[in-house]
Amino acid sequence: MFKKTLITTIALCSTASAAWSQATLISNETGVETSTEFVSVPGSAYGPWSFAPCAGCESIVLRLDDTSQYYVGKQAVPLATLRKYAARGASHLDVFYETKSRHVTRLILRTQLDPADVPTKKSPKAPQGGATESRTKS
Numbered sequence: 156m157f158k159k160t161l162i163t164t165i166a167l168c169s170t171a172s173a174a175w176s177q178a179t180l181i182s183n184e185t186g187v188e189t190s191t192e193f194v195s196v197p198g199s200a201y202g203p204w205s206f207a208p209c210a211g212c213e214s215i216v217l218r219l220d221d222t223s224q225y226y227v228g229k230q231a232v233p234l235a236t237l238r239k240y241a242a243r244g245a246s247h248l249d250v251f252y253e254t255k256s257r258h259v260t261r262l263i264l265r266t267q268l269d270p271a272d273v274p275t276k277k278s279p280k281a282p283q284g285g286a287t288e289s290r291t292k293s
Contacts, residue, residue, distance in 0.1 A: 196241040224261040
């Protein structure tokens with residue numbers, strides 16, 4: 156009985172360490188929760204961006220580029236729209252970046268878009284020229 160318990164324990168420990176190493180490989184992103192009270196949303200989607208996540212906190216310097224994504228709530232938006240909503244007043248802002256490269260992956264402003272700013276889905280494209288196929292019996 157002791158031998159089976161020992162073998163099971165060893166097997167679980169080896170599996171747990173493998174799972175832990177996988178978790179550390181996957182977790183290469185850091186997230187910072189802050190507020191628009193303390194942070195100025197970047198003016199440009201390219202280059203360095205420095206911010207202090209709270210009053211009295213040390214500044215963090217990150218980089219933005221054309222792969223950085225911006226969200227208002229769950230809706231992907233251009234940086235200009237994110238800035239517009241951030242300027243309305245205090246809102247929570249989540250900043251996610253790659254830990255090693257310090258590249259911003261996404262900024263999420265936790266508020267909702269106004270109905271007028273929600274993009275509409277495009278309707279399926281109609282046939283060009285409005286012509287339809289004629290169906291004749293032969």
